[in-house]
Amino acid sequence: MGVVNPLNPKYVSKLKILDPACGSGSFLLGAYQYLLDWHRDWYVANDPEKWATGRTPALYQSGKSEIVRLSAHDEVRNLSSTQIGDPNSQIRNWQLTTAERRRILLNNIYGVDIDPQAVEVTKLSLLLKVLEGESEQTIVKQLKMFHERALPDLGNNIKCGNSLIGTDFYNNPLNPPLLRGNPDIPLRKGGEGVVTHLAGNGVLSDEERRKVNPFDWEKEFPEIMKNGGFDAVIGNPPYVRQEGLGDLKEYFQHKYTVYHGMSDLYAYFIEKGVSLLRDKGIFGYIVANKWMRANYGEPLRKWLKRQCIAQIVDFGDLPVFQQATTYPCILVIGKDKPPSAFISTQVKTLEFESLEGYVKENRHSVKLSTLDDTGWSLTDERSSALLNKLKKTGVPLKEYVKGKIYYGIKTGLNEAFVIDEETRNKLFSEDTKSKEIIKPFLLGRDIKRYQPPTGNQFLIFTRRGIEIQKYPAIEKYLSQYKERLMPKPKGWKGSNWKGRKPGTYKWYEIQDAVDYYAKFEKPKIIVPCIVQNASYTLDDTGFYSNDKTSIIVTGDLYLLGTLNSRVADFFMHSISSTKQGGYFEYKPMYFSQIPIRTIDSSNPSDKSYHDSVVAFVRQMLELHKRSASAKTDHDKTVIQRQIDATDRQIDQLVYELYGLTEDEIKIVAEGSP
Structure with a gap:
């Protein structure tokens, strides 16, 4: 403005x-x-x-x-x-x-x-x-x-309707402009039935049709649209998760370039808002920043690179809205040709006199060419150059471990499947066969950096295809939760289903198929999904873990040391989504990208670095075991000093492995406190 x-x-x-x-x-x-x-x-x-x-x-x-x-x-x-x-x-x-x-x-x-x-x-x-x-x-x-009334009639200015859905929602499916509305989206087989599916044959009731409330922009604002559109589009579109979009997803899929099955509603408001601008107009929204890094944001990111991004102000996890945790950012777009770069600001505090002044003091330029469609990192030029150097120096973790990265187990109802030691012992006493499918179980909070995993929880692991009648004690125990364990029928209408989500599983089975379950019993690196800093540890005792964790199936101590280093942490803090309180998402979609420096075993220097890292990691694991069993505060303090010194030695080795300069080491230190 x-x-x-x-x-x-x-x-x-x-x-x-x-x-x-x-x-x-x-x-x-x-x-x-x-x-x-x-x-x-x-x-x-x-x-x-x-x-x-x-x-x-x-x-x-x-x-x-x-x-x-x-x-x-x-x-x-x-x-x-x-x-x-x-x-x-x-x-x-x-x-x-x-x-x-x-x-x-x-x-x-x-x-x-x-x-x-x-x-x-x-x-x-x-x-x-x-x-x-x-x-x-x-x-x-x-x-x-x-000689006129003081208050005007705002009927021509403020109108009621669904900004995202046009009257093509009701068009004849035999000649649907709905499917021609966006030339960038190819028609998929069966697409001609979308309108019938949504608006006809009783799928949507009259009441549901009224709720959809399509809006005709050309008809409602004829002069403005005739002149090319609005000069400015502003706002804070509603935060509606994809689960709440229901059948409207079919419409969005054929109407919006930014469509993704898991995308929130605000993504469509961004595309629609820009489309309503006249040439040289300006768009400004405050929306959640998750689109920058989430998988579902990839279509939006690709689309944005074809727009005239002017500025992005990212508030990270700051509580901009006191009543809600929204992780907001301000996105400003012009209706013009895409620039080669745009202005970005990472807001670190809300203690400023004016946002405008803060942005002027802390902004930096981001080149479009540096942005990866798999996720945007709006770092300054120095950090961006370092990230690129790290990527060139190593190979992505997913490639390094040949894809052996897996999610923890989602039961669908932890109250039923996750039990304590007393319940486990009771089930054992009732039927010794229960031991076959009750596994030691780790929660995300149980996993600490380099510390030997311990937990007092157990998982009733009734995987897909299990014959529950062979385990009568467990069947009896789970039956008390049967109503809440039932999968939701496909044709169910309404919001009062008491059971679990739709699926092909039986009521007594774990909700998600875990075909890789045997991997949990192998040596593996485990990481919790939400942490402030790298918290990888090694488990070789056969723990299973919940959906707040991920596992990397390897006992590679060199890899463990690299992942827990400040270099890897800097990389993660640059690319992963933030959570309130200074936390980050350490999920496979992010940590699988960490560039791992490969070792040439025929190169004496490489082998020396590798062996040194492994030796220090072994020392770290042993020190943490000793710390866990230390009897006095003095003993714990002495051991912690050794841990800190060993940590620094591992970091230094990793700096050298990646060929970092002193200036680059300072950037790492700033980005992974």
């Missing part, structure tokens, strides 16, 4: 600003307030007496000097002069007339929301803003002056 500052009210009156998911109108109110402030400032700076006269004056004076809010940047000044730029000058207090405030609202502000109540709240809020600061006396005076 800063682009309006050097312009004049006549030009600004042509600007059309839209929030396509306006909710209760917060963003529209902000935009409207900005425009009110800007107009008042401009009039006062350009002969206010002139703008306070005539048939439709834009200004009037309150008749006394006072401190008032001057600009859209919330500056407070003592107004007593026509020189707006000088806070020490003296001018009289000027205000916009109600007629001028009404004109600005009708000319500039537009919104759409699917919720009719939200639409009415937005209208009311904007109307109250028109009258803000007025008294009965000033309103009556202006009504006599202008």
Whole structure:
């Protein structure tokens, strides 16, 4: 919006600003307030007496000097002069007339929301803003002056409808423009039945059709769309997870380039918002930042690289919205050709006077050519260069271990399948065969860096195809949870299903197929999914682990040392998703990318480095065992000092293996505290 500052009210009156998911109108109110402030400032700076006269004056004076809010940047000044730029000058207090405030609202502000109540709240809020600061006396005076109602009808500005779904939702499936709407998406076999599936043959009831509420942009805003679209699209689209999209996914799949089966609703709002812009228009949303690194964000990332990204401001895990954990970012896009680079800022704190000032001090340029479709890392040029160097020096972990990376076990109902030692012993006493399918079980919180895994939980591992009648004690035990263990039938309608998700499993079986279950009994590296820093450890005792963990099936101590090094941690902190509290997601989709420096066993130098890392890792494992059994605080302190020193030695070896310079080591230290 800063682009309006050097312009004049006549030009600004042509600007059309839209929030396509306006909710209760917060963003529209902000935009409207900005425009009110800007107009008042401009009039006062350009002969206010002139703008306070005539048939439709834009200004009037309150008749006394006072401190008032001057600009859209919330500056407070003592107004007593026509020189707006000088806070020490003296001018009289000027205000916009109600007629001028009404004109600005009708000319500039537009919104759409699917919720009719939200639409009415937005209208009311904007109307109250028109009258803000007025008294009965000033309103009556202006009504006599202008001979028209004080409050406008906002029916042509704020409308109810589904911004994402057009009237092609109901088109004849034999000739569906629905499937022709996006030339970038190829038709898939059977696609011609999409509309019938969604809107016909009773799949959607009349009530469901009303809830869909398709919106025709060309019909509802004919002049704006005829002129190419809106000048600005702003907002904070709803956070609706893919599970809540239901049958509408079929429509999104054929209508939106950014479609992914696991994508949240905001991805479609981004594509739609940009499509509603005129040439040279500007788009600005605050949305979750998960699209940058999540698998489901790949179509969106590819699409964004073809757009004119102007700026991304990433707040990481900062609590921008006090009532919700949303991991927000601000995404600004222009309707223009893609640039070679854009501005990015990683916001580290909310303790700043203005976001604009913070961004100016902390921004850096990101080249589009450095962004990988598998995940975006918006690092500065130095960090980006180091990441590229690491990638060139090693091979991805997934390749290094020949794909032997697996998720932990998701039961679908831990309350039934995860038991304590007392319950395990009871099941053993009732039927000794129970021992065959009860496994020692680790939770994510049980796994610590280099520490020998210990846990007091056990898993009833009723994998797919198991003959439950052979284990009567376990069948009896699980039967108490039977209603909650039942898989949801495919045809089930409604939201009150008490059991587990749909699937081909039987009620007594683990929810997900774990065909690789035998891998848990082999030597393996285990890592929890949510950690602040690398927390890999070795297990060679046959623990199974839950879905908050992942395993790498190898006993390679050189690999364990590399993964726990600051170099690997720096890489992970650069590419993985953040969680609140300074945590990161250490999931296979991320850590499988860690570049591992391969060793040439015929090269004496390589072999020496390898053997040194292995020796120190063995020492680390032994030190952690000793620490776990230490009797006194003094003993623990002494051992911890040895652990810290050994850690530093491993880090130094890894720095040298990757050929890092002193400056690059400093970058690693900054990126993996």
